[in-house]
Amino acid sequence: MITPVILCGGSGTRLWPLSRKSYPKQFAPLMEEQSLFQASAERLSGEEYSPPLILTNSDFRFIVTEQLTASGIDPGTIIIEPEGRNTAPAILAAALQLQSNDPNSIMLVAPSDHVVPNPAAFRKAVDHGLSAAKSGKIVTFGITPTHPDTGYGYLELSTSSTSEDNAPVPLTRFVEKPDAERAQDMLDAGNFMWNAGIFLFSTKAIIDAFDVHCPGMIAPVSAAVSGAQPDLGFLRLAPEPWAEAESISIDYAVMEKADNLAVVPFSQGWSDLGGWDAVWRESPKDDAGVATFGQATAIDCSDTLLRSEDDGLQVVGLGLKNIVAIAMPDAVLVADAARAQDVKKVVDTLKIKNIRQAESFPRDHRPWGFFDSLAMGDRFQVKRIVVNPGAALSLQSHHHRAEHWIVVEGTAEVTIGDDVKLVSENESVYVPLGAVHRLANPGKVPVAMIEVQTGTYLGEDDIIRYEDVYSRG
Numbered sequence: 001m002i003t004p005v006i007l008c009g010g011s012g013t014r015l016w017p018l019s020r021k022s023y024p025k026q027f028a029p030l031m032e033e034q035s036l037f038q039a040s041a042e043r044l045s046g047e048e049y050s051p052p053l054i055l056t057n058s059d060f061r062f063i064v065t066e067q068l069t070a071s072g073i074d075p076g077t078i079i080i081e082p083e084g085r086n087t088a089p090a091i092l093a094a095a096l097q098l099q100s101n102d103p104n105s106i107m108l109v110a111p112s113d114h115v116v117p118n119p120a121a122f123r124k125a126v127d128h129g130l131s132a133a134k135s136g137k138i139v140t141f142g143i144t145p146t147h148p149d150t151g152y153g154y155l156e157l158s159t160s161s162t163s164e165d166n167a168p169v170p171l172t173r174f175v176e177k178p179d180a181e182r183a184q185d186m187l188d189a190g191n192f193m194w195n196a197g198i199f200l201f202s203t204k205a206i207i208d209a210f211d212v213h214c215p216g217m218i219a220p221v222s223a224a225v226s227g228a229q230p231d232l233g234f235l236r237l238a239p240e241p242w243a244e245a246e247s248i249s250i251d252y253a254v255m256e257k258a259d260n261l262a263v264v265p266f267s268q269g270w271s272d273l274g275g276w277d278a279v280w281r282e283s284p285k286d287d288a289g290v291a292t293f294g295q296a297t298a299i300d301c302s303d304t305l306l307r308s309e310d311d312g313l314q315v316v317g318l319g320l321k322n323i324v325a326i327a328m329p330d331a332v333l334v335a336d337a338a339r340a341q342d343v344k345k346v347v348d349t350l351k352i353k354n355i356r357q358a359e360s361f362p363r364d365h366r367p368w369g370f371f372d373s374l375a376m377g378d379r380f381q382v383k384r385i386v387v388n389p390g391a392a393l394s395l396q397s398h399h400h401r402a403e404h405w406i407v408v409e410g411t412a413e414v415t416i417g418d419d420v421k422l423v424s425e426n427e428s429v430y431v432p433l434g435a436v437h438r439l440a441n442p443g444k445v446p447v448a449m450i451e452v453q454t455g456t457y458l459g460e461d462d463i464i465r466y467e468d469v470y471s472r473g
Contacts, residue, residue, distance in 0.1 A: 002126070002200075003076075003105055004044035004052040005094045008037055008064065008112035009084055011359075013344040014275045017331040018309060021359035026113040027063050030273060031282060037064070037112040038071045043119040044108060048127075051076030053098065053107075055090045057083075061234055062367035062470065066388075080231070082224075082239035088253035089221050089245040091199075092210055093237060096225045099203040106133055107206070109199040109250075114272050115282055121268035129200045129264040132168045137262045138209060139168055139200040140255070142193030144267035148183035151274050151341055153195040153251070155263055156186075168262035174251060193263065196270060199250070206254070213257040220244040232471055276324040276333075277340035280305040290317075303337065331357040364460075367470040368393055369446070381453040385439075387412070392440035394468035401455030401462060403431040405439065410447035413440040436466060 012025035019025035026037040034042075041052055051074040056064050058080050068075045079093060091109055098105040108126060116122045129139035142155045154175040174195065178186065186192035199206075210217055220241040227238030246253075255261065271278050283291035283305065290298045294308035294315075301320040308315040310329045317325060322337045335343065350358035363372050368391035375382040387393070395415065405414070406428040414423050415438040416431055422442075423429050431437045433455065441447040465472065 001050045001106070002048055002130070003050045003098055003107050004041075005091065005098075005107050005109045006037070006040055006044070006052050006054050006112050007087060007090055007109070008054060008060065009057045009081060009090070010111070010113065012113060013347040014341065015273065015279070016343055016347050017326060017328045017333055017357065018307075020357075020361045022059070023063075023361035023363070023365060024113075025273065026111075027060070027067065030279065031115055034071065035067055036115065036273070038067050039116075040110060040112045040114065041068060041073050042071055043116055043122060044110060045073060046123065048123075049108075053094050054078045055081060055094060057081050058236075063365055065233075075233075078234045079228075080234050080236045082237055082242045085242065085245050085247045087197075087250045088210075088214065088248045089217060089242070091206065091250050092217060092221045093225050095203040095206045096222060097228075097235070099207065100225075103204065105203045106130070107201065107203060109201075111197055111272070114196070114198075114270065117269040117282075122266065122270075125264050125266045125268075126200060129168050129262070132262050133200045133202060133205070136202065136205050137168070137260050138205055138255070138258055139262050139264060140171065141196045141198040141200075142169075142263040142265050143196050143270045144265060145187050145192065145194050148180060148187045149194065150177060150180055150183050151278075152272075153177055154183075154186055155193045155195050157191045157193065157263055157265075159191060168264045171261040171263050174256045193265060194270075195251075196266070196272070197251075199255075200264075205260070209254045209258050209260075214246075214248075214253040217245055217248075217253065275340035275343065276305060276326065276335070277337050280324065280337065305337070328362060330362045367391070367472075368441075371451075374450075376458070379454060379456065379458075381458045383451045383453070385449050385451050387439060387441040387447040387449075389441055389444050389446060392469060393438055394463070394465040394470075394472065395436060395438040396466065397434055397436045397464050398455070398462050399434070399464070400457035401453045402433040403437075404452040404454075405429050405431065406450045406452075408448050408450060410441065410445050411443055412447045412449065413442045414438075415440075438467075 008026050011021045012019035015025045027035050029035050065075050133139050156172040158170040158172050223241035224237040228235050271282050280291055285291045289303040290301050292306045296306035296308045296315040298317045301317045304320045304323045306315050306317045306325050308327045313327050315327045324335045324337050326333045347358050363370050369386045369388045371383045371385040373383055407423050407425055411422055411424045414429050416435050
C-alpha cells in the first residue's frame, strides 16, 4: 500500500485576493466545485492507497477534516506543525511517523494545491515508479513542459525520453527557476522537465538520505515526533524541538545532493496554479481567449481572466487585453497578465501598510462553521454566522460587548447563564455584556443567524472561554 502524504500549510500569496494566509488557495474551489485539497485527496485514493497522512498547521486543522469528510475520505493521520519550517522537516516527520508503524512504508508526497486533469493517468505514472521506489530509489515526477515557464524549477533527464510507458529515467540535475531565454533553451533541448515537487520513496530511503545529506535535522525532528501529543484526533508535534529544525526545502536539503534519484515523466496535464496566469491557462476560454468565473461579463476582450467571487458583485471588462481582474467582497485585483508572478509584491505592500486584506479573508472559518462580517462601525459590528449541524460555539463571555442574535435559518440552542432554550427562525435573543453564553446547533440542518455586536471593543480576542469542544485556548 502507498501512503499519500499531503502537504497543505502554504499561503499561496500569488493568487491574492482569493488566496490569503487565513484561507489559502488549497481550500478554495478554484477550478471546480471541490477545493484543490479535496481534488488532491481524491486523486491519491483508491485500492492501492492507505488513508492519507496530512501535514498542516493549527489554524487549518478543522478545515482539513471538514473537507475530507465532505469528500467521503478517511482523514487518516493529521499532523499539526507548531510552525512552518518548509518542506524538508515536514517530510521527515511524516517518514518517521510512518516508519514507526511500518518499517517498509512507501510514501507518495504531494502538495495539496496542484491541478491534474487526468487523475487516472497520474495514478498510472505512480505505478510506473513504484518498483524503483521499492528498490530504494527516490522517485520524482517530471512534467513535460508546454511553454518556457520561468516560474518553475526544472529537471534535467539523462535522456530525452518522455514516454509514459518507459521506466523511470535517471536524473542528471536540478535546475533553478530560469530566465526566459534559458527556459526556451531547455524547452528546445527536449530533456528538461518541470519539477512538480511530487515524490515517491520508501521511508527507509528518505530517512537514510537525510542521515547522509542533512544529518542535523534528524535529532530535532525525531524529538518532535516522539514528543508529539494527541489532540482531538490530531497529532501535535512537540514545539520546542520542532523550532530547532532548519527551515529548508526538501530540494535543497536532500534532492539536489542525492545520487539515487529517478524521474517518471508525466505529460497528461498538470499545473501548480502558481499565479493567475496559470489559472487562465487551465480555465475554459472562448475563441478570444477570455475566461470568466461567477458574475463576470466580457465585452470586446481578449486573452483576459475575469472572476467574481461574490454573487452580488458583477465584474465587467470592456476592451481589455491580457488583463487579470479578480473581485472579492473586500478587495479587487486588476493586473497585466504578464505581471501575474508579481502579485506577491501586492501582498507585501499591503502588509507594510497594515491593511487587513493582505492576509485576512472576508469569511472567517471556524471549527463549528463560519462567519461573514457584514458591517462595522466604531461601536457596532454586524455578522452573519452559520453553525454546522451538531456543532457548538464555546461557552464564553465578553468584557466589552453585548450581542443580539436573530435566527434566520434553522433552530439554535441558546445558553445564557443558567437559561437554556431553543430559538427558531424569526426569533431573537439578547446576550448582555459579561453574560456567560453559548450557541449550539442540535439539528440536522445548518443554523444561520445575524449577530449585532455593540460595545467599546469588538475584537475577536475579547473572548473568555470556559468550555470548548474544540480545545481552543
